[in-house]
Amino acid sequence: MIFSACLALAGFFGLISTVNAEGLTLEGPPKIAMLYISPTNDGGWTQAFDEARQRLEKDLGIKIQYVESVPESASAIRPAVERFIKRGANIIIGTAFGYSDTFKALSEEYPNVAFLNGSGTTNGPNLLSFYGRTYESQYLCGMAAAAASKTGKLGFVAANPFGQVNWTINAYAMGAHEINPDATVTVVYTGAWNDPTKERSATKALIDQGADVIGQHVDTPTPQLVAQENGVYGTGHHRDFREFAPKATVCSSVWVWDRFLKTELEKIIAGNWVPNPNGALLSMQEGGTDIACCGPNISEEEEAKIMAARDKLLKGELQIYAGPLYDQDGNLRAAEGEVIPDPELWQMDWFVDGVITQQ
Incomplete structure (x- = not known):
């Protein structure tokens, strides 16, 4: 899964906010609180959020x-949020898909509080769910994987065969094919976001089958x-x-939540905040993900190709899921000049050529 602050404004006093026809306006100084699904030292999803929090505290x-x-249960989420609100918090940031329904209910009960939720699915007049287009950064990591591979x-x-996992797998393969058109990507689903034991078994099985580069969409290193x-x-x-495996890791898809949250929180503080009713699915250009690249066994020429593609993504000049695009059964998924719409991306249950799935 799983992934904050704003300039303190002089002249604002009290802790009450109001919702008007133009949107939510805070009438008190911003007081922000975050809920994490796991410990801050989990090495992955939550630690990325906590590092963003620290950067935002310094910057803002x-x-x-x-x-x-x-945990992702109303009995845990609700008292945690309400404790923060009683202490004066008027901006609540969640970090879990499983917070979605409870955040929706709380946002309706507390219309004077701004709610944001990373990887959530619910939205409202004072609630914005957000996530990143991880397929962009994973496309670049797929390029790096093929560049580092001797065998292709x-x-x-991967954790679960959900749309947002499948889109990373497909993009990974598509990026790999930019370097090696004959590359294959064999996928094992563990059925869990954070299960080091299953991840170890899956990784070892893939290596035993001949894989010489291992990608991932699970939470641990x-x-x-x-x-x-x-x-x-x-x-x-x-x-x-590379913090954990510097000799092995050639690229990582990394969350850069502070790039998005800084801008969105400034909008909230400015007043009349109207969140996107459909949520925010963030491109690299908008502050969703980026890459940490490149590690060992990547030539200067190949690194230049990867970074050139990154530059195009950051400028909004490259669309990963643009046609013509076919699945592995030959079905046309996007015609020339078309881009697969977001609702279809979320429901992605098909794979491109070169992807081999194993349960």
């Missing part, structure tokens, strides 16, 4: 409260650790996993 000059290890056999450890232990390469997810 506001202390941000937080609580960690809040890539492995990928275990696949990178196993790759390094076995003398192969890998690409990380959530954060720069």
Whole structure:
């Protein structure tokens, strides 16, 4: 899964906010609180959010409260949020898909509070869910994986066959094909976002089948650790996993939440905040993800290709899911000049050529 602050404005007093026809306007100084689904030192999803919080505190000059290890149940979420609100918090940021329904209910009960939720699915007049187009950064990591591979056999450890996981797998393969058109990506789903034991078994199985680079969309750095232990390469997810496996990790898809949250929080503080009713699905250009690249076994020429593609993504000049695009069964998924719309991306249950799935 799983992934804050604003300039303190002089002249604002009190802790009450109001909602008017133009949107939500805070009538007190911004007081921000965050709920984390796991510990801040989880190495992945939550740690990326916490590092964003720290950067935002420094950049924007506001202390941000937080609580960690809040499970995805209303009985845990609700009291945590209400404690923050009683302390004066008027901006609440969540970090979990499973917070969605409870955040929706709380936003209706507390219309004077701004709610944001990373990886959420619910939205409202004072609630914005947001996520990143991870397929963009994973496309670049796929390029790096193919560049590092000697065999063209890539492995990928994934959590669940959800749309947002499948879109990373497809993009990974598409990026790999930019470097090696014959590359394959064999995928093993673990059925869990954070299960180092299953991740270790899946990674070892892929290596035993001949994969010499391991990609991932799971929360821990275990696949990178196993790759390094076995003398192969890998690409990380959530954060720069060279921290854990510097000899193996050639690229990581990393969250840069502060790039988005800084802008959105400034909008909230400015007043008349009207969140996008459909939520925010962030491109690299908008501050969703980026990459940490490049690690060992990537030539200067190949790194230049990767960084050139990154530059196009940051400028909004490259669309990953643009036609003509076919799935592995030959079905046309996007015609020439078309881009797959977001609702279809969320429901992605098909794969491009070169992807081999294993349960």
